[in-house]
Amino acid sequence: MRLAWFRPSTFARDALSNVEGRPAPCAPASLSDATALLIAELATAHDLDLYTRDNAHDFVWTHFRHPYELCVFELDNTAAHAFIWPYLLHYDGVLLLASSTLHDSRARTLVGAGRTDDYASEFLFNERRAPRPQRRPSVPEGDWPMLRAPLTAARLTVVPHRGLAEALRDEYPDARIAFAPLAVRPPEPFPRSTGPDVPVTFGVLGRGRVDAARRALARAQALGAAASLVVADTAEEVLRAADVLIAVTWPPRSETEQLPRTALAAGVPVVALETILTTDWPALDPQTWHPRAMSTDPPIAVTVDLRDEEHSLALAIRRLSADAALRSQLGEAARAWSDAHESVAVAVEAWQRLLAEAARLDPPPRPADWPSHLSPDGTERARAMLAEFGVQVDLF
DSSP states (O other): OEEEEEOSOGGGGGGSOSSTTOOOOOOOSOTTOHHHHHHHHHTTTSEEEEEOTTTTTHHHHHHHHSOOSEEEEEEOSSGGGGGGHHHHHHHOOEEEEOOSOOHHHHHHHHHHTTOHHHHHHHHHHHHSSOOOOOSSSOOOOOOOOOOHHHHHHOSEEEESOHHHHHHHHHHOTTSOEEEOOOOBOOOOOOOOOOSTTSOEEEEEETTSOHHHHHHHHHHHHHTTOOEEEEEESSHHHHHHHOSEEEEOOSSOOHHHHHHHHHHHHHTOOEEEEOSTTSTTSOEEETTTTEESSOOSSOOOEEEEOGGGHHHHHHHHHHHHHHOHHHHHHHHHHHHHHHHHHSBHHHHHHHHHHHHHHHHHSOOOOOOTTOOGGGSOOSOHHHHHHHHHTTOOSOOO
């Protein structure tokens, strides 16, 4: 299948297969980019061109001369993904949704360009109510989803979490929502210092709400926990140093939520928030140390309730720092679960099926309340000029 894949990462060209002079596939430069692994594998089976901000302008004429069978658009709530919106809105395809909210990215694009009326129109379409008036000129920020437009524009939306897929189906019954797991490849094992006198090291990413982890650690240490905390800037550094990973970033972001899944694959015990993104994990509740769900799988992590975060996190640190057997059990179960549910092979198989399904789907119809500014495709002036000469053939 001939595919066009839109994403912000410059890893684009390194992921493509060695076909027609393109570079051979390689592992991504960062453990936080699971989609790069997926692209590298899919490119061995498909004629895949990858578009970033640097070369996206080449897509229109390339697609016109040699049409792609399907486009895939990665969207996240970041400025780096903003350039993808016009292509998704006009060429439909598969939406790979990396976040449960897209508001701030879209608001920065529209309001930042002085298009406040367009922002208000999209907000009304997405949230079914007008946005709150701004007291002073600024780009509004908030956790409004702003998902209806991109979900409507896509033939098929794919999310990497079962819980999120179920929630989106309930909220947007007219959209086509599917689940496909992340493509997680464990890193090479790191040597660790062990022994009865070596404190257990808990690791947290520098962008992962470090203050909450430090306060919880202090509470656990006050009760006798032999534990230390390391804060690192990259996933590689955290996994190299940590015996247990603390992943409590809120709200979730794609660049930080990949880390705990990589830790699971590496057999590193994880303490994470109990959210819609972790509902499919067989996990322990640190309040009771009983499994949270009726799952027959061995627990693979400890998840804490956001409403009792600091206290529950301290309980988890205290128990895990003292119980080497539990750490070992969690790590072994996590590695097995990840291999069965989130390996590269499992993800590629799911995506192959979904790509074939999406290619057979018709472009989705636009609803009656579709914002008018989302329909123009830049060819209106050319169409008007051709019409003056009675040209009826649609060249565009």
